[in-house]
Amino acid sequence: MSTVTAPAGPTVHPAGDNLLEITDLVKHFPIKSGSLLGRTVGQVRAVDGVTLSVRRGRTLGLVGESGCGKSTLARVVTALQPATSGSIKLNGTELTTLRSGQMRGLRRQVQMVFQDPYGSLNPRRRVGSILGEPYAIHDGPKGKDRQQAVQQLLERVGLSSDHYNRFPTEFSGGQRQRLGIARALALRPELVVCDEPVSALDVSIQAQVLNLLEDLQDEFGLTYLFIAHDLSVVRHVSDEVAVMYLGKIVERGPVESLYSRPRHPYTNALLSAVPDPSAAAQRGTSTRIVLTGDVPSPAAPPSGCRFHTRCPKAQDLCSQEEPLLRPTPEDPEHVFACHYPVAAGEPLSIGTWSESAQAAVPRRAPSPARTSITKNREGSA
Amino acid sequence: MSATDLVDISDPGGEPAPTADAPAKIAGRTPMQLALRRLRKDKLAIISAVFIVLLILVAIFAPVITAVIGHGPNVQFPNTGLDAFGTPVGPGKHFLFGTDELGRDVLSRVIYGARVSLAIGIGATLISLIIGMVVGIFAGFYGGPVDTFLSRFMDLLLSFPFLLLAIALVARFGPSFQLVLYLLAFFGWPAIGRLVRGQVLALKEREFVEAARSLGSNNLRIMFVDILPNLLPLAVVYSTLLVPINIVAEATLSFLGLGVQLPTASWGGMISESQNGSLYQVAWWLLVFPSIALFLVTLAFNLLGDGLRDALDPRSGRSQLGK
Numbered sequence: 001m002s003t004v005t006a007p008a009g010p011t012v013h014p015a016g017d018n019l020l021e022i023t024d025l026v027k028h029f030p031i032k033s034g035s036l037l038g039r040t041v042g043q044v045r046a047v048d049g050v051t052l053s054v055r056r057g058r059t060l061g062l063v064g065e066s067g068c069g070k071s072t073l074a075r076v077v078t079a080l081q082p083a084t085s086g087s088i089k090l091n092g093t094e095l096t097t098l099r100s101g102q103m104r105g106l107r108r109q110v111q112m113v114f115q116d117p118y119g120s121l122n123p124r125r126r127v128g129s130i131l132g133e134p135y136a137i138h139d140g141p142k143g144k145d146r147q148q149a150v151q152q153l154l155e156r157v158g159l160s161s162d163h164y165n166r167f168p169t170e171f172s173g174g175q176r177q178r179l180g181i182a183r184a185l186a187l188r189p190e191l192v193v194c195d196e197p198v199s200a201l202d203v204s205i206q207a208q209v210l211n212l213l214e215d216l217q218d219e220f221g222l223t224y225l226f227i228a229h230d231l232s233v234v235r236h237v238s239d240e241v242a243v244m245y246l247g248k249i250v251e252r253g254p255v256e257s258l259y260s261r262p263r264h265p266y267t268n269a270l271l272s273a274v275p276d277p278s279a280a281a282q283r284g285t286s287t288r289i290v291l292t293g294d295v296p297s298p299a300a301p302p303s304g305c306r307f308h309t310r311c312p313k314a315q316d317l318c319s320q321e322e323p324l325l326r327p328t329p330e331d332p333e334h335v336f337a338c339h340y341p342v343a344a345g346e347p348l349s350i351g352t353w354s355e356s357a358q359a360a361v362p363r364r365a366p367s368p369a370r371t372s373i374t375k376n377r378e379g380s381a
Numbered sequence: 382m383s384a385t386d387l388v389d390i391s392d393p394g395g396e397p398a399p400t401a402d403a404p405a406k407i408a409g410r411t412p413m414q415l416a417l418r419r420l421r422k423d424k425l426a427i428i429s430a431v432f433i434v435l436l437i438l439v440a441i442f443a444p445v446i447t448a449v450i451g452h453g454p455n456v457q458f459p460n461t462g463l464d465a466f467g468t469p470v471g472p473g474k475h476f477l478f479g480t481d482e483l484g485r486d487v488l489s490r491v492i493y494g495a496r497v498s499l500a501i502g503i504g505a506t507l508i509s510l511i512i513g514m515v516v517g518i519f520a521g522f523y524g525g526p527v528d529t530f531l532s533r534f535m536d537l538l539l540s541f542p543f544l545l546l547a548i549a550l551v552a553r554f555g556p557s558f559q560l561v562l563y564l565l566a567f568f569g570w571p572a573i574g575r576l577v578r579g580q581v582l583a584l585k586e587r588e589f590v591e592a593a594r595s596l597g598s599n600n601l602r603i604m605f606v607d608i609l610p611n612l613l614p615l616a617v618v619y620s621t622l623l624v625p626i627n628i629v630a631e632a633t634l635s636f637l638g639l640g641v642q643l644p645t646a647s648w649g650g651m652i653s654e655s656q657n658g659s660l661y662q663v664a665w666w667l668l669v670f671p672s673i674a675l676f677l678v679t680l681a682f683n684l685l686g687d688g689l690r691d692a693l694d695p696r697s698g699r700s701q702l703g704k
């Protein structure tokens with residue numbers, strides 16, 4: 001049985017300590033009909049009312065399956081795409097209403113590390129030119145000074161200043177990601193949005209890049225919004241973790257609390273997939289919960305709780321009423337949105353949810369009727 | 382030690398450089414080096430390139446070469462260049478390529494003809510390239526109505542009856558070197574524009590464009606600093622293939638009397654002259670030498686273009702079949 005670690009007194013930070021505050025952020029993509037006139041026939045609700053905040057100098061991990069809107073959120077936060085509605089405040093400054101002239105200043109404060117270390121570096125430009133670009137755009141050092149600055153950047157991310165004249169194609173994936181990190185750091189931003197920065201890398205190299213990111217955070221007082229699609233990667237770098245499903249945050253809380261006592265069945269399922277024996281032991285089970293079925297389309301999200309079509313605990317209420325984020329009794333910082341949360345210490349390993357049993361369910365049939373959950377699980381804890 | 386000026390870091394701090402993907406040795410080569418290595422294996426392309434370079438040198442130094450030969454292109458040699466009946470003399474030790482009906486040295490005229498062919502062929506291609514790249518980049522990058530408008534315009538030009546317009550313009554302005562140059566440039570760019578547009582449509586979705594934007598690049602900078610270098614291989618290949626098309630078109634116009642005017646030597650004009658009164662039936666060299674020149678230069682540019690295409694994009698085309 002898991003020993004429930006009581007959260008060590010929620011450290012309530014004053015609101016002013018949040019570098020980034022996202023409130024009710026919505027990003028919809030219109031679906032145009034095929035015709036030339038392009039009537040809007042629907043909306044892809046990629047991000048649908050997200051509220052998050054990131055404390056200065058800390059890391060917020062954002063986790064969710066592919067297509068749940070993580071990258072879209074990242075793009076809106078970095079002003080690569082305009083928000084449909086909602087508010088993004090950086091240092092108290094509202095970003096969604098910035099005019100293009102003011103945007104330049106924002107670029108210096110918010111930078112992004114991209115997922116694809118191959119696609120995110122221009123294959124036809126040399127390293128010196130790629131890393132010198134931020135200085136070229138923002139009237140930074142010129143000529144020899146710029147070269148020196150770039151070479152220092154290279155060394156700081158664990159590359160060599162000799163790499164100045166190379167092309168990105170001459171580097172391995174891990175090295176390229178270091179280049180991407182160096183580029184993001186050139187302007188000394190306050191917030192760095194890392195969109196799955198290690199997903200494309202070998203596991204052996206992932207740890208090195210994560211360590212580098214942590215070192216840089218300490219050294220430059222960076223604040224990270226760190227996106228990943230599984231919980232194991234973010235665990236080690238994050239102070240807080242938010243779990244996203246179909247454009248919404250379903251659970252959010254300090255790492256300790258969220259990993260030891262997940263409340264949302266979706267978080268639970270993601271956690272069970274973490275190949276980390278200690279984490280599994282903490283939860284009192286080593287059974288993998290395999291989520292079956294595909295993520296429903298964000299163009300037509302399920303009614304009520306968006307997870308109900310795949311949820312083992314779903315009941316009638318779940319499809320009718322959308323659960324709102326509410327705090328756990330133990331820790332007001334740990335919030336979740338579920339009508340029938342996983343009870344504290346509730347064992348996960350009930351036969352129906354073992355991997356073998358789930359494997360029998362066809363991949364592409366997320367039928368609500370499938371959820372034959374033993375009713376008394378709620379009370380068991 | 383937060384918010385230190387990153388520019389001023391000299392010491393990377395305690396932690397040494399990581400190991401497994403450390404930058405110790407990198408075996409890779411730049412895309413250009415790789416392409417050049419592949420090109421070097423393509424014998425035909427190399428021979429073609431050498432031929433083209435030589436021809437360009439010949440064209441540039443035409444006055445020197447003809448001075449050495451001793452026969453200017455427009456100088457008539459009524460005594461040595463024509464026989465007793467006033468007909469041209471064939472190839473011999475005096476006139477390597479023979480003479481024409483006016484007693485002019487065919488070799489000198491072929492050499493001077495190369496100037497016209499190359500100047501118009503390469504010149505028109507360069508102009509087309511610049512216009513085509515700029516329009517293609519704008520159309521592909523902005524998309525939407527800008528793209529629709531520019532693409533329709535390019536389609537329109539591509540379906541325009543080229544010869545008809547050429548005849549009309551020549552009738553209005555009189556034939557000239559410049560007219561041919563601009564005419565060919567004007568009809569050459571839409572094909573490049575469409576090609577570039579297609580590439581840009583794909584390139585602008587690449588993550589490095591997003592990265593540039595997140596750094597604060599504006600559209601112009603993204604188009605011409607980030608996207609343009611990625612178009613160069615395509616541009617190089619396509620221009621190499623457009624040059625012979627323009628050379629043949631120039632020859633055609635000159636042949637029809639719409640191009641470069643006599644007595645300026647041009648290959649098309651020489652071929653046309655050889656047809657006068659079926660002169661080529663008695664003096665085959667009048668037809669054969671300019672034709673061979675035209676054929677060789679066209680072939681060389683095409684072979685080089687193919688070789689470049691294969692070298693820059695090994696997945697496409699000939700080289701796979703060949704090996």
Ligand SMILES: Nc1ncnc2c1ncn2[C@@H]1O[C@H](COP(=O)(O)OP(=O)(O)OP(=O)(O)O)[C@@H](O)[C@H]1O
Pocket residue numbers: 029044045046064065066067068069070071072073229298
């Ligand atoms: N420009 C766009 N136009 C239309 N739909 C989009 C656009 N960008 C993203 N989407 C849609 O929004 C949804 C969320 O996409 P997003 O890229 O944010 O997911 P993600 O969580 O980052 O997934 P992944 O883990 O695969 O990167 C997807 O359904 C996607 O198809």
Ligand SMILES: [Mg+2]
Pocket residue numbers: 070071072115195196
């Ligand atoms: Mg993504």
